[in-house]
Amino acid sequence: MSSSIQTKNFNLYYGTFRALIDVNLDIPGQRITAMIGPSGCGKSTLLRSFNRMNDLIEGVHVNGQVLVRGEDIFREDTDLISLRKKVGMVFQRPNPFPLSVYNNITFGLEVHRLRKRREFSRIVEESLRDVMLWDTLKDRLDRTALSLSLEQQQRLCIARVLAMKPEIILMDEPCSSLDPIATLKIEELMQTLKAHYTIVIVTHNMQQAARASDLTGFMYLGKLIEFNETPVLFTRPADKMTENYISGKFG
Amino acid sequence: MIRAHFEECIGKLEKELMDMGDLVVQAIRLSMKALQTLDTGEAEKIITEDKQINHMRRDMEHKCINLIATQQPVATDLREIISLLDIVSNLERMGDHAKGIAQIVKMNGPQPLLTPLAEIPQMADKTVDMIRKSLDAFINRDADSATRIFNEDNTIDGLKERVYRELFRHMVENPKATTQATYLIWATHNLERIADRVTNICEQILFLVNG
Ligand SMILES: Nc1ncnc2c1ncn2[C@@H]1O[C@H](COP(=O)(O)OP(=O)(O)O)[C@@H](O)[C@H]1O
Ligand SMILES: [Mg+2]
Numbered sequence: 058m059s060s061s062i063q064t065k066n067f068n069l070y071y072g073t074f075r076a077l078i079d080v081n082l083d084i085p086g087q088r089i090t091a092m093i094g095p096s097g098c099g100k101s102t103l104l105r106s107f108n109r110m111n112d113l114i115e116g117v118h119v120n121g122q123v124l125v126r127g128e129d130i131f132r133e134d135t136d137l138i139s140l141r142k143k144v145g146m147v148f149q150r151p152n153p154f155p156l157s158v159y160n161n162i163t164f165g166l167e168v169h170r171l172r173k174r175r176e177f178s179r180i181v182e183e184s185l186r187d188v189m190l191w192d193t194l195k196d197r198l199d200r201t202a203l204s205l206s207l208e209q210q211q212r213l214c215i216a217r218v219l220a221m222k223p224e225i226i227l228m229d230e231p232c233s234s235l236d237p238i239a240t241l242k243i244e245e246l247m248q249t250l251k252a253h254y255t256i257v258i259v260t261h262n263m264q265q266a267a268r269a270s271d272l273t274g275f276m277y278l279g280k281l282i283e284f285n286e287t288p289v290l291f292t293r294p295a296d297k298m299t300e301n302y303i304s305g306k307f308g
Numbered sequence: 309m310i311r312a313h314f315e316e317c318i319g320k321l322e323k324e325l326m327d328m329g330d331l332v333v334q335a336i337r338l339s340m341k342a343l344q345t346l347d348t349g350e351a352e353k354i355i356t357e358d359k360q361i362n363h364m365r366r367d368m369e370h371k372c373i374n375l376i377a378t379q380q381p382v383a384t385d386l387r388e389i390i391s392l393l394d395i396v397s398n399l400e401r402m403g404d405h406a407k408g409i410a411q412i413v414k415m416n417g418p419q420p421l422l423t424p425l426a427e428i429p430q431m432a433d434k435t436v437d438m439i440r441k442s443l444d445a446f447i448n449r450d451a452d453s454a455t456r457i458f459n460e461d462n463t464i465d466g467l468k469e470r471v472y473r474e475l476f477r478h479m480v481e482n483p484k485a486t487t488q489a490t491y492l493i494w495a496t497h498n499l500e501r502i503a504d505r506v507t508n509i510c511e512q513i514l515f516l517v518n519g
Pocket of ligand 1: 071076094095096097098099100101114
């Protein structure tokens with residue numbers, strides 16, 4: 058299995074605070090990888106490292122390596138725009154732009170001048186189909202995205218990422234503002250997407266990681282404690298700390 | 309798809325359960341044949357092949373545990389997996405009983421058997437029939453059928469009583485035949501235990517269907 062994201066002795070500091078400590082990780086493509094761990098252990102920080110979103114934060118510095126498809130993304134000459142196009146991100150709360158459904162999807166294409174305008178409607182349709190919104194919204198593309206249900210908004214946000222033709226999709230607690238049914242639907246969507254993308258999801262919901270992922274990493278205080286096939290991690294964790302956490306003995 | 313994935317896994321497990329049932333039925337049939345023909349070579353083979361049944365049990369248990377840990381099944385889904393686990397372990401123990409009969413064949417060696425065995429193979433046929441029907445009832449979630457099969461165990465107990473009486477009579481009339489009669493009592497006991505395990509499966513089906 059080809060690796061999609063690799064980290065090598067990766068450390069990240071917020072000022073003097075070391076938020077990620079010697080993280081070594083190898084995330085394969087066409088799989089769903091979940092990162093779990095108690096609040097503040099560094100899951101989001103790690104996820105944001107994969108497309109250098111932490112660069113936007115004052116005082117951040119890193120050492121070690123993050124390789125995306127073999128390329129060291131912290132090299133000087135990395136093109137951040139194309140990196141973030143290749144490595145898309147879905148956030149905790151659906152954050153559609155206060156624009157129409159259609160323009161939510163075309164916005165990024167326009168900003169980055171990625172496609173010819175005449176291709177837009179095809180891309181809108183494809184992206185909405187991929188997130189299973191097309192049939193519901195095809196006659197209402199000019200409606201404001203803010204009028205959609207939260208689940209639909211989150212789907213739209215995923216469609217917006219898909220429109221950029223990414224290779225990797227990062228999701229930071231993508232279901233935490235959704236009800237259980239909507240959560241399951243997003244999880245199902247992830248399953249259909251994984252054939253074509255590398256998906257990395259951060260979740261504080263262990264059951265979700267167990268259900269929806271192929272691989273799971275457990276983090277604690279900035280360290281990656283254990284990384285394993287999901288069924289193995291949830292039935293025979295190698296580390297006592299993982300066992301305690303997934304059994305609800307701390308966290 | 310999460311739901312589809314779960315159902316696919318259950319479907320595969322049910323298929324494996326039926327395959328395991330086939331192996332167990334085959335082991336029982338072969339053990340009867342070995343007993344009737346006093347074929348110790350065949351008996352040896354049954355004993356070796358029991359490992360395959362044990363292996364299937366472990367493998368299926370492992371898969372069930374993974375499903376419980378990762379899919380957090382509830383309600384019917386949970387009862388389904390618990391039932392699978394239970395039935396798998398009952399089938400595996402049936403395999404052990406078939407092995408037990410094979411071991412008796414080895415112990416008996418080439419000495420001709422005591423009486424014509426008519427009722428023992430009849431018990432075996434009946435038991436095999438109950439196993440097959442109970443697995444079908446499981447797959448079809450058929451509680452009525454499970455109840456009927458459960459009651460068929462009385463027939464097995466009746467046959468067992470008759471065989472025992474016959475063999476006890478032999479022992480009394482001919483004390484030299486005691487060892488051989490005892491072998492056949494053990495063989496009969498193994499069959500009776502197999503049928504008991506079918507009733508466990510039937511109870512499990514009622515649990516699955518009725519909660
Ligand atoms: N912008 C920031 N500035 C300083 N510290 C931060 C910042 N963001 C996160 N941290 C700290 O880094 C650690 C990891 O945070 P985070 O990656 O958000 O954890 P998680 O996603 O696992 O809850 C926490 O101790 C948090 O307080
Ligand atoms: Mg976080």
